[in-house]
Amino acid sequence: MVSFKRNIDGKYKGFKIHRAMYIRVKRSKTTYFIRCDPTETVLDIKEKLQVLIDQPVNNQRLILVGTGEVLEDSKTLADHKVENDSVVALTLRKDDNEFEEVDIVRPNDFCQSRDADTGNW
Amino acid sequence: MGGACSRKSDQRDNEEILHRGVSRKYCKSGSSKWLATSFSRPAIDIQLGRGNCPPLMDLCIRKICEDIDRYNTFSTLPRDISQQIFNELVYSQRLTDVSLKAFRDCAIQDLYLGEYPGVNDSWMDVISSQGPSLLSVDLSGSEVTDTGLLHLKDCTNLLALNFDYCDQISDRGLELISGLSDLTSLSFRRNNAITAKGMNAFTNLVNLVKLDLERCPEIHGGLINLKGLSKLESLNLKCCNCITDDDMKPLSGLTNLKALQISCSKVTNVGITFLKGLPKLSLLNLEGCRVTAACLDSLSALAALLYLNLNRCKLPDDGCENLSRFRNLKVLNLGFNDITDACLVHLKGLTNLESLNLDSCRIGDEGLVNLTGLRHLKCLELSDTEVGSSGLRHLSGLANLESLNLSFTAVDDGGLRKLSGLSSLKSLNLDVRQISDAGLAALTSLTGLTHLDLFGARITDGGTNHLRNFKNLRSLEICGGGLTDTGVKNIKNLSYLRLLNLSQNSNLTDKTLELISGLTELVSLNVSNSRITSVGLRHLKTLKNMKSLTLEGCKVTANDIKRLQSTDLPNLVSFRPE
Amino acid sequence: MKKEDMVKLISAEGFEFVIDKDAAMVSQTIYNMLTSPGSFAETQHGEVTFPEISTTILEKICKYFYWHLQFASGKETEFPIEPELTLELMMAANYLHT
Numbered sequence: 001m002v003s004f005k006r007n008i009d010g011k012y013k014g015f016k017i018h019r020a021m022y023i024r025v026k027r028s029k030t031t032y033f034i035r036c037d038p039t040e041t042v043l044d045i046k047e048k049l050q051v052l053i054d055q056p057v058n059n060q061r062l063i064l065v066g067t068g069e070v071l072e073d074s075k076t077l078a079d080h081k082v083e084n085d086s087v088v089a090l091t092l093r094k095d096d097n098e099f100e101e102v103d104i105v106r107p108n109d110f111c112q113s114r115d116a117d118t119g120n121w
Numbered sequence: 122m123g124g125a126c127s128r129k130s131d132q133r134d135n136e137e138i139l140h141r142g143v144s145r146k147y148c149k150s151g152s153s154k155w156l157a158t159s160f161s162r163p164a165i166d167i168q169l170g171r172g173n174c175p176p177l178m179d180l181c182i183r184k185i186c187e188d189i190d191r192y193n194t195f196s197t198l199p200r201d202i203s204q205q206i207f208n209e210l211v212y213s214q215r216l217t218d219v220s221l222k223a224f225r226d227c228a229i230q231d232l233y234l235g236e237y238p239g240v241n242d243s244w245m246d247v248i249s250s251q252g253p254s255l256l257s258v259d260l261s262g263s264e265v266t267d268t269g270l271l272h273l274k275d276c277t278n279l280l281a282l283n284f285d286y287c288d289q290i291s292d293r294g295l296e297l298i299s300g301l302s303d304l305t306s307l308s309f310r311r312n313n314a315i316t317a318k319g320m321n322a323f324t325n326l327v328n329l330v331k332l333d334l335e336r337c338p339e340i341h342g343g344l345i346n347l348k349g350l351s352k353l354e355s356l357n358l359k360c361c362n363c364i365t366d367d368d369m370k371p372l373s374g375l376t377n378l379k380a381l382q383i384s385c386s387k388v389t390n391v392g393i394t395f396l397k398g399l400p401k402l403s404l405l406n407l408e409g410c411r412v413t414a415a416c417l418d419s420l421s422a423l424a425a426l427l428y429l430n431l432n433r434c435k436l437p438d439d440g441c442e443n444l445s446r447f448r449n450l451k452v453l454n455l456g457f458n459d460i461t462d463a464c465l466v467h468l469k470g471l472t473n474l475e476s477l478n479l480d481s482c483r484i485g486d487e488g489l490v491n492l493t494g495l496r497h498l499k500c501l502e503l504s505d506t507e508v509g510s511s512g513l514r515h516l517s518g519l520a521n522l523e524s525l526n527l528s529f530t531a532v533d534d535g536g537l538r539k540l541s542g543l544s545s546l547k548s549l550n551l552d553v554r555q556i557s558d559a560g561l562a563a564l565t566s567l568t569g570l571t572h573l574d575l576f577g578a579r580i581t582d583g584g585t586n587h588l589r590n591f592k593n594l595r596s597l598e599i600c601g602g603g604l605t606d607t608g609v610k611n612i613k614n615l616s617y618l619r620l621l622n623l624s625q626n627s628n629l630t631d632k633t634l635e636l637i638s639g640l641t642e643l644v645s646l647n648v649s650n651s652r653i654t655s656v657g658l659r660h661l662k663t664l665k666n667m668k669s670l671t672l673e674g675c676k677v678t679a680n681d682i683k684r685l686q687s688t689d690l691p692n693l694v695s696f697r698p699e
Numbered sequence: 700m701k702k703e704d705m706v707k708l709i710s711a712e713g714f715e716f717v718i719d720k721d722a723a724m725v726s727q728t729i730y731n732m733l734t735s736p737g738s739f740a741e742t743q744h745g746e747v748t749f750p751e752i753s754t755t756i757l758e759k760i761c762k763y764f765y766w767h768l769q770f771a772s773g774k775e776t777e778f779p780i781e782p783e784l785t786l787e788l789m790m791a792a793n794y795l796h797t
Contacts, residue, residue: 020774022765033718033761035700048700052717085762107712107754174770177763177778177797181789184780191782198786202793 021084023077025049025062026104027091038078042071049090059093063102182209189220196226200254203227211237221247228254235259235283242269253278261285261308267294278303285310285333292319299325305352308333317343324349333357335382344368347375355380359406366392373398384408384430390416397422404428408454414440421446430454432478438463445470456480456502462488469494476500480526486512498522504550505529510536521545528552528574534560541566548572552598558584565590572596576622582608588615596620606632613637624649624671631657638663649697650674655681662689669695706733707746708761710754722764727796756791759784763797 023045025032034048046057062071064080065087071080082088089102182202185192186209195203207224210216211234221244229251234240240263248258249272257280258273266289273279279301284290291314298304299322307326309315310333320343323329329350334340334357341363347353348371356378358364364386372378373395381396384406393416396402403425407416414436420426421443429450436458445467447453453471455464456478465488468477474495485507492498493515501522509531516522517539525540528550537560540546546567551560556578564570570591579601585608588597594615604626612621613636621643623629629651637643638660644667654676661667667690670682679698686693706723708716724730732747749757759780766778780788791797 021769029713030715030717031758031761033716033722033765035719035765051700051702052705105714107710107714109712109753109755174767177760177767177792177795178789180778180780181785181792184782184785185789188782188785192786198790199793202789 023086023088025088025090028103029105039076041076043073055092061091061099063089065089182206186210186213186215189215192223195223200228204229225250230254230256233259235261242266245269245272249273249276257281259283263287267291270294270297273298274300281306283308292316295319295322303328306331311336320346329353331355335359337361338363345371347371357382360385369395378402380404382406393419401425406430408432417443428452433457435459442467449473452476454478458482465491474498478502481505489515493518500524502526513539517542524548526550538563550574551578552576561587575599577601579603585611594618598622600625602626606630609633609636617642620645622647627651634660643667645669647671658685668692671697673697709748710752710757711750712754714754716761718761722768725764725767752791756787759788760791
């Protein structure tokens with residue numbers, strides 16, 4: 001279940017470091033939980049996302065929700081103060097070469113009446 | 122000087138703290154339930170500390186209990202979940218008569234409220250609202266009265282009821298539950314109001330398997346109502362002083378009876394004859410009964426007998442030859458009888474014995490030769506006998522021996538090396554004044570020891586070097602007065618210790634507390650009559666499992682300990698000074 | 700990171716959470732779904748739909764999975780639970796054997 005990855009120097013990277021934290025990358029109605037480390041760069045994250053969403057890193061833009069700050073590829077997560085459980089918005093490049101607006105759909109399940117019976121699980 | 126003189130009462134105190142400490146504080150009766158549950162299930166903060174990841178389910182249930190005031194009803198939840206919430210509320214002592222209301226109509230199966238503070242008749246309405254789902258209820262130690270029992274009549278599927286120490290329940294209450302004919306287990310310990318008349322209710326409870334009437338002083342004549350309870354397997358009448366030979370007669374036909382306890386009753390040899398025809402009886406407790414050795418004749422007819430307690434029966438050697446007929450016995454208690462080495466000859470052939478108690482009998486070194494063939498013995502109690510060092514050679518072949526009590530014997534340092542081959546030994550009581558460091562040195566091969574009692578022994582700092590061999594120790598008592606902080610250095614690495622008693626060592630200082638601050642498993646600590654001061658208490662902050670702390674005769678006040686309890690030792694339930 | 704190592708959990712309202720399989724398998728129920736071959740057709744595509752679990756609760760559950768793994772590897776923090784979510788979260792935890 002636990003995958004240990006080899007570093008370039010051949011040493012095993014302990015999973016304590018490897019899974020030091022996760023961030024939540026959100027676009028529309030989808031959330032990607034991405035394991036990462038504060039020392040990783042924003043580009044590293046985009047490369048992970050590329051695997052999942054089939055979009056080249058150049059077509060991705062990441063924005064830290066809360067501050068609205070656009071994350072720069074060369075900077076680390078720590079530089080941008082991205083912490084465990086942080087929410088990051090993903091926007092993609094449109095046909096006109098511009099990036100789309102941030103679009104995170106919020107669930108309204110807990111705005112609805114919560115008196116509905118809970119016994120039907 | 123030294124603790125030896127006060128030993129027996131001290132021991133009782135210790136037990137009291139370990140087994141009843143919490144109850145003394147929270148309830149009137151003496152059950153060990155609270156302590157036991159909290160032993161087996163550490164509180165959340167401790168669990169966190171051990172890297173044992175709590176399931177989300179548990180986290181949610183604890184959260185609900187923390188915010189219990191937010192919830193009006195759990196009746197829409199599946200019953201197994203409401204059961205878990207209920208159990209957690211009881212465990213965390215957050216359940217009140219108000220929060221109880223949320224459990225109305227939850228179809229819960231088990232309500233264990235034994236020893237829970239504040240339970241009274243007003244709780245019975247919600248309890249009984251579980252209706253036919255309710256299978257077992259424990260209300261021991263509660264204020265529930267006969268009136269409260271009225272509510273239970275609709276809980277027709279009840280299997281088990283426990284009303285121990287409910288002194289407001291009487292014959293009328295028994296009548297009210299007489300319709301619960303599915304009951305298999307019923308308990309009314311220490312009830313002064315139940316009489317023969319009320320016990321008529323038992324005739325309807327034909328499915329009873331287990332009945333407990335321990336310490337009910339007015340039940341004489343009532344056992345006649347048990348005659349038809351053919352499924353009865355276990356009957357506890359311990360300390361019912363009113364029980365006589367006549368009361369044994371109705372039991373003669375209970376052929377499924379496996380366990381019968383009538384200790385401290387008035388039963389004599391005559392009463393015992395009624396038990397002859399109980400083919401399944403495997404446990405019989407006659408402690409303190411007025412029987413003579415002649416009863417052994419009747420008892421030898423009990424082919425299934427495995428456990429026999431004849432403690433404090435004043436048996437002399439005469440007639441004890443019949444003991445040789447009990448070849449199946451696994452456990453035999455002959456403690457506090459008037460027997461000598463002459464009696465032990467008859468135990469020679471009891472090769473199935475696993476436990477033998479000869480506490481305070483007049484036996485000596487010569488008699489022990491008869492025990493050499495009891496190769497299955499795991500537990501041997503020789504406390505307060507005339508046994509000395511030369512007798513120990515007869516024990517050296519008992520390879521299965523796990524527990525040996527030699528306290529208050531004539532054993533000295535010279536004899537102990539004969540024990541060095543008892544590699545199964547886990548518990549050794551050497552509360553003997555003449556034992557010293559040299560004796561301890563002879564025991565270093567006993568690396569499996571988990572309990573070592575050197576209460577009155579004259580152990581000094583030099584002797585504590587040998588303790589390093591006993592890495593598995595769970596409990597250790599050294600109270601002979603010869604220890605200083607230097608000696609405690611050899612104790613500080615015994616990391617499994619749960620109980621540590623270093624009282625009476627009047628030279629111990631706060632340094633001792635600093636040294637043992639890494640013994641985080643400690644549940645009970647006693648450093649009474651030493652130079653400990655309130656300044657040293659801060660070293661105990663790390664001992665989060667601590668439940669009992671005794672610092673009598675030190676420069677420490679109850680308030681000092683209370684402060685420590687509130688800030689750092691949440692599990693502390695018993696402390697002295699108090 | 701490989702796509703096969705991830706699984707998509709879909710809430711009652713159709714929101715999607717893409718998480719690591721080893722995190723998802725903190726749930727005994729999901730573990731069974733992902734490891735018993737053929738019995739759950741949807742898991743073949745690495746997707747599991749929970750029509751009974753609302754989005755907010757499912758996201759909280761996913762956070763718990765990651766917290767659990769962090770905890771197990773020695774990072775022992777507290778897992779915060781909002782009082783208004785507790786009851787529903789507990790029902791979901793019960794269903795997911797988590």
